[in-house]
Amino acid sequence: MVEDLYSKASALPYYRPVAGECALFEKAAEEGLPLLLKGPTGCGKSRLVEHMAARLGRPLVTVSCHDETSAADLTGRWLVRGGETQWQDGPVTRAVREGAILYMDEFAEARSDVIVVIHPLTDHRRTLYIERHDEVVKAAPGFLLVVSFNPGYQRGLKELKPSTRQRFVALAMGPPEPAVEIEILEGETGTDAATARRLVALGAKLREVEPLGLAEMPSTRLLVSAARLMLAGVAPRAACNAAIVEALTDDVEIADGLRDLVALAF
Amino acid sequence: MDLDWEEGIFRGLLSLGRRFAPVKPLAPPHAALLADHQAALTTFARLIAAEPVRVLPAREAGGVRGPDLLLPPTLALAADPAANRELYRLRTAVSAAARRLSRLSPPELLPGAQELASLRIAHAAVGWLCDELPRFSEAWKVACRLELEARPAPTSLRGRARLVEEARQDALEGGRPWEDAALILALRRSYFRQGPPSSGVLLLGEWFPELEEAAADTGTAPDAGSPEVTSEAEAPAVENLHRVEVDRQELEDAVLMHHFEKTETLDEYRGGARDMDGSDNLDEQLEALREVDLGALVRDGTQTHAALRADLSLDLDIPDAAGEESASRGIPYDEWDVRRRRYRPGWCTVYPIHERVTGGKGGDWAREALARHRRLHRELRLRLERYRAGLRLIPRQLDGDDVDIEALVEYQAASLAGHGDDPRLYVKSHRRRRDFATTVLLDVSLSTDSWNEGRRVLDVAREAVLLLGEVAHELGDRLQVLAFASHTRNRCHVFHLKDFREPWPLARGRLGTLEPQGYTRIGPAIRYATDCLAREPAERRLLLLVSDGKPSDYDRYEGRYGIADVRQALREAERREIHAHALAVDAVARDTLPPMFGPGAWHVLPHPDAMTEALTSVYGRLTSR
Numbered sequence: 001m002v003e004d005l006y007s008k009a010s011a012l013p014y015y016r017p018v019a020g021e022c023a024l025f026e027k028a029a030e031e032g033l034p035l036l037l038k039g040p041t042g043c044g045k046s047r048l049v050e051h052m053a054a055r056l057g058r059p060l061v062t063v064s065c066h067d068e069t070s071a072a073d074l075t076g077r078w079l080v081r082g083g084e085t086q087w088q089d090g091p092v093t094r095a096v097r098e099g100a101i102l103y104m105d106e107f108a109e110a111r112s113d114v115i116v117v118i119h120p121l122t123d124h125r126r127t128l129y130i131e132r133h134d135e136v137v138k139a140a141p142g143f144l145l146v147v148s149f150n151p152g153y154q155r156g157l158k159e160l161k162p163s164t165r166q167r168f169v170a171l172a173m174g175p176p177e178p179a180v181e182i183e184i185l186e187g188e189t190g191t192d193a194a195t196a197r198r199l200v201a202l203g204a205k206l207r208e209v210e211p212l213g214l215a216e217m218p219s220t221r222l223l224v225s226a227a228r229l230m231l232a233g234v235a236p237r238a239a240c241n242a243a244i245v246e247a248l249t250d251d252v253e254i255a256d257g258l259r260d261l262v263a264l265a266f
Numbered sequence: 267m268d269l270d271w272e273e274g275i276f277r278g279l280l281s282l283g284r285r286f287a288p289v290k291p292l293a294p295p296h297a298a299l300l301a302d303h304q305a306a307l308t309t310f311a312r313l314i315a316a317e318p319v320r321v322l323p324a325r326e327a328g329g330v331r332g333p334d335l336l337l338p339p340t341l342a343l344a345a346d347p348a349a350n351r352e353l354y355r356l357r358t359a360v361s362a363a364a365r366r367l368s369r370l371s372p373p374e375l376l377p378g379a380q381e382l383a384s385l386r387i388a389h390a391a392v393g394w395l396c397d398e399l400p401r402f403s404e405a406w407k408v409a410c411r412l413e414l415e416a417r418p419a420p421t422s423l424r425g426r427a428r429l430v431e432e433a434r435q436d437a438l439e440g441g442r443p444w445e446d447a448a449l450i451l452a453l454r455r456s457y458f459r460q461g462p463p464s465s466g467v468l469l470l471g472e473w474f475p476e477l478e479e480a481a482a483d484t485g486t487a488p489d490a491g492s493p494e495v496t497s498e499a500e501a502p503a504v505e506n507l508h509r510v511e512v513d514r515q516e517l518e519d520a521v522l523m524h525h526f527e528k529t530e531t532l533d534e535y536r537g538g539a540r541d542m543d544g545s546d547n548l549d550e551q552l553e554a555l556r557e558v559d560l561g562a563l564v565r566d567g568t569q570t571h572a573a574l575r576a577d578l579s580l581d582l583d584i585p586d587a588a589g590e591e592s593a594s595r596g597i598p599y600d601e602w603d604v605r606r607r608r609y610r611p612g613w614c615t616v617y618p619i620h621e622r623v624t625g626g627k628g629g630d631w632a633r634e635a636l637a638r639h640r641r642l643h644r645e646l647r648l649r650l651e652r653y654r655a656g657l658r659l660i661p662r663q664l665d666g667d668d669v670d671i672e673a674l675v676e677y678q679a680a681s682l683a684g685h686g687d688d689p690r691l692y693v694k695s696h697r698r699r700r701d702f703a704t705t706v707l708l709d710v711s712l713s714t715d716s717w718n719e720g721r722r723v724l725d726v727a728r729e730a731v732l733l734l735g736e737v738a739h740e741l742g743d744r745l746q747v748l749a750f751a752s753h754t755r756n757r758c759h760v761f762h763l764k765d766f767r768e769p770w771p772l773a774r775g776r777l778g779t780l781e782p783q784g785y786t787r788i789g790p791a792i793r794y795a796t797d798c799l800a801r802e803p804a805e806r807r808l809l810l811l812v813s814d815g816k817p818s819d820y821d822r823y824e825g826r827y828g829i830a831d832v833r834q835a836l837r838e839a840e841r842r843e844i845h846a847h848a849l850a851v852d853a854v855a856r857d858t859l860p861p862m863f864g865p866g867a868w869h870v871l872p873h874p875d876a877m878t879e880a881l882t883s884v885y886g887r888l889t890s891r
Contacts, residue, residue, distance in 0.1 A: 078669050205313055253305035
């Protein structure tokens with residue numbers, strides 16, 4: 001479903017730049033260039049956007065795309081009220097009118113009719129054509145389109161067409177280096193350095209698991225959740241089990257094997 | 267030399283004795299059994315070793331042999347099962363770490379004092395683990411104390427065994443006996459005067475040289491002609507393997523020693539050669555074989571008709587060795603006897619084998635094949651997407667993309683008349699989606715080892731299945747991949763390459779490790795696949811058979827009989843609303859596929875390159891209907 005997070009964040013959400021992505025984001029915003037963030041789940045794509053929106057002082061509209069999201073969900077629709085029909089703007093239309101940062105998460109999931117609507121927003125035209133309302137909306141100054149997708153997962157179904165891809169400035173994100181990841185855990189959760197170091201070492205071991213055939217690598221997000229649970233008073237092993245092991249697999253035997261590793265780390 | 271009656275009496279007594287004697291010494295109640303934890307420990311070992319190693323039961327203390335980690339079948343050092351399970355964890359960690367380190371730099375061996383080299387390798391592994399895993403060193407100290415309490419006092423042993431035992435206990439206490447040059451010398455000197463060996467260290471395990479080195483082929487070339495194995499039995503895993511050279515000259519003028527030599531030569535080979543005697547059938551020899559030590563490997567050129575199959579895993583990737591289920595897991599299936607026009611109840615036994623191999627050689631094959639077919643892959647996916655495309659408008663919804671004019675008009679009229687407040691006034695567009703489940707049944711019998719236009723039939727078939735699997739995975743379809751081969755009605759094997767709920771990447775490597783084997787008993791394979799499919803909840807079910815289309819097995823499963831059984835199996839499938847379709851490359855299939863599958867449910871391809879495209883197209887057509 002369309003999730004319309006309309007936030008004028010006041011406090012700056014925590015973000016630790018890994019490879020100058022904040023600076024690049026800022027320049028892209030200045031130039032009005034649409035931005036494509038790609039990376040595995042939980043590597044901080046959404047957090048980067050939230051952080052930058054707060055830093056640039058712009059409102060943020062977030063839309064999570066899925067394969068049933070239609071153009072009408074985004075641009076707007078006619079509603080029947082009493083005896084008459086009324087037009088209601090969708091989240092994309094509102095963002096374009098107000099000059100907000102529009103963040104479309106999991107963009108590759110979107111249906112082709114959605115992508116067609118987005119195209120004119122990404123080039124020099126910077127306009128949104130709303131067919132149903134017969135209206136052309138010119139993007140207000142400050143409007144910035146940011147989309148994200150996860151190239152690893154279910155490849156193929158969620159690939160972007162080259163004609164779409166080439167409209168974006170792309171920024172690849174991945175799991176951070178151990179030293180940086182330790183810093184992120186400390187900064188995000190306020191955990192102590194020793195716990196952060198152990199969690200990051202555990203995460204590094206689990207990321208070597210190609211032979212196990214897990215669908216996804218454990219992300220920084222999982223490590224953050226584990227650290228949070230520990231700070232909240234959950235025993236370390238139970239925290240790792242809930243936040244990491246059970247999040248990665250439903251297979252009882254693989255989970256047992258992962259717990260063996262946790263038992264030697266915590 | 268007629269000894270039949272003596273042998274008969276002996277056998278009778280032996281089986282009588284077996285009935286009263288306990289078959290195996292039972293593990294104490296506080297012990298942890300490897301069989302209960304093998305799968306979890308395999309996962310754990312792979313995490314530590316960072317490669318797909320295997321955990322296998324050993325006969326004694328076990329150790330590391332290439333990518334195989336041999337663990338003792340039971341551990342009972344600690345007082346309760348949970349603590350013993352913890353010891354398994356530590357032991358697995360040490361073995362897996364030793365394997366990991368050995369890949370970085372091959373460990374130095376100490377000929378004549380290999381026990382010390384094993385201790386040194388394990389010590390390095392322990393050191394690495396202490397650095398990597400914060401909780402390890404503390405748990406390790408406790409475990410070492412438990413092992414030390416359980417070990418025999420060195421004073422109770424004599425000679426070399428005593429030296430080894432002292433060194434082992436020293437190592438468990440943190441010493442470094444392998445640095446003691448005098449000890450190495452003493453061990454080497456006493457190498458050929460071995461007393462009874464002391465049992466290995468349960469926590470450290472031994473280090474065995476890679477099997478490939480031990481079994482390097484320098485032996486005689488095998489006799490011409492391929493031997494037909496007629497009987498086969500399973501043997502326990504062996505830790506250490508050493509090659510024995512047979513003196514051909516001695517074989518020429520062999521002297522018969524006594525009649526129990528069959529067992530003796532097998533048990534421990536100490537030189538000398540004899541002629542073979544007795545019948546070449548395994549069932550009669552099985553009694554003796556149960557007690558045989560399989561540590562010695564002899565290469566010989568002579569043909570045999572009976573084989574004791576020991577899982578030596580010279581080739582890690584043979585599916586047979588990867589995950590054979592125990593005999594009790596066989597599923598009986600009826601077979602159709604066309605002459606008597608009735609079923610033979612429980613005639614065939616199907617053994618489902620769940621593959622555990624996940625990467626390695628097979629993964630490389632899959633990557634290479636996918637890279638080669640990148641364009642075809644893309645094209646097939648687009649084609650399949652087109653088959654599925656199309657949005658469907660659903661009227662009268664609570665919310666939707668557009669106003670449903672018809673509903674609105676009715677609504678207006680109804681509310682003007684003073685009744686009716688149906689709020690469903692919108693149309694919604696929905697992607698059309700069918701709920702189907704598909705099983706691909708792949709023939710891997712020896713006939714697929716034949717070549718067609720310069721390509722092996724099996725390679726053609728598995729490439730086609732690989733691409734179909736890729737595309738189906740990308741579209742989020744539910745697919746199961748089974749392979750089958752038979753060795754008479756009693757041993758029909760079905761390999762689960764991918765189950766409905768398994769992630770596709772696991773199956774890629776498994777497809778790559780398939781090797782031709784056995785015969786083509788299609789009937790029981792179809793019946794088994796039908797059962798799997800029928801259990802899967804779906805609106806439509808589809809069974810795709812990729813085969814040479816010729817039923818055959820060496821217990822007269824062929825010709826009219828075979829075709830009739832397959833047809834019957836397909837009728838059973840149809841009754842359970844499963845649609846079947848067959849594809850074959852071989853022109854022979856033109857005679858057999860139509861009578862089995864009926865009109866329109868089969869394809870014989872003019873040349874092998876057409877297979878990949880045809881399989882995916884058939885799939886696309888059948889799933890978009």
